[in-house]
Amino acid sequence: MSQQTSSTILMVRPSNFGFNPETASNNFYQKQDERTADAINALAVTEFDGFVQLLQEKGIHVLVVEDSPNPVKTDAIFPNNWFSTHDDGKVILYPMFSSNRRLERRKDIIELLINGGFKVDEIIDLSFFEQDEQYLEGTGSLILDRVNHVCYACRSVRTHAVPLEYFSRIMDYELIEFDAMQEINGRLSPIYHTNVMMHVGSDVAVICLESIPSSAERLQVQVYLEKTGKKIIPITTKQKFEFAGNMLEVQNEQGEKFTVMSNAALNSLSTAQVKSIEKYTEIIAPPIPTIEKLGGGSARCMMAEIFLPLVKV
Structure with missing residues (x-):
């Protein structure tokens, strides 16, 4: 049976982290910084x-991969956008909105997983959608309920309908699509990634319902979350x-579950919200202000x- 949580996480240690003007056009969370590139990295x-x-x-297995210094990839620290792995041995490569972020797709990272004993049966490369300016940015765009095979996604310039439907068909996921908006400088704009406004764990769903303007779509999301046993x-x-x-x-190898969020996210939560999460999982909250501000x-x-099965010896 599929699991919602993995005990192996891959993270990319940055070589050239910094402000990316290409992505800033629709990521309103990015802020410029006057410090030197070396100081920022x-x-x-x-x-x-x-x-x-x-x-x-906490006993969580972390595979740390060094970012290759050339070509320069300011956002390499966010690998969840360009690939996802699945317990049936599939690896999916995604079409990326920003041309300089497409450089992050590295075959050697997939080879590292294979050499590390993970079983890759099929690599599904969706990057061909970039030719038609159609994008789907991995688990930024897709919030996956892996146990119930439900995919939640808010439409945006980084999450287009055609690749979204393609993903749901090839992976056999039921698709719950909706619009999610935020006010920026007095104007309503689409939220660029679903994972900015929504998280689905084994028992809990954390979601900004008030960002979904359509009452019908808001209700549909709520109904599906409740139907699949999530505490909203x-x-x-x-x-x-x-x-x-x-x-x-x-989760760690003992099966203990943790909800990971930044220190800024944790500090924004009420005591009641924290207690609701801690009823099911322990919280891990690293301080990452530079990464949040510029990235x-x-x-x-x-x-x-990393959900790939291990090769049986």
Whole structure:
């Protein structure tokens, strides 16, 4: 039976982390910084290493891959957007909105998994959709309920209908599509990634329901979450801007479950919300302010879950 959580996480240690102007056009969480590129990357590396250490202290297996310095990839620290792995041995490569983020797709990372004893039966490369400017950015775009084979996705310039339907067909997932909006400088804009406003764990769903303007779509999401046995923890728009929707549930080899979020996300939550999560999982909350500010992504985006089966010896 499929599991919702993985005990192996792949993370990419940055070489050239920084502000990416190509992605900033629709990622309103990114902010410029006056410090030098070297100073910024050094801060990101320190935050990254501290994050990895927190995970490892809880017995979570972390595969740390060094970012290749050339070509420069400012967002390599967010590998969850370009690939996902599945318990049937499939690896999916995704079509990326930003041309400079397409450089992050590395065959050697897939080879590293194979050499590490993971079974890869099929690599499904969806990057051909980029030719038609159609995008689907991995588990940024897709919130997967792996046990119930339900996929939640908010439409945006990084999450298009055609590749979304293609994914749901080839992977046999029921698709729950909706619009999710946020107010930026007085204007409503689509939320660029679903994982900014929504997280689904084994027992819990953390979601900014108020960002879904259509009452019919909002109700459909709620019904599916409840039908699949999730305890819904609503977050506010303000909390979403602190990355409170950007969480991931992981487990260690003993099967103990943890909800990983940034320190900023944790600090934005109420005592009642924290207690609701802690009823089911322990919380791990690394401080990653530089990565959040310049990268416009948070803790969940930094972790690519490895669900591939191990090769039987």
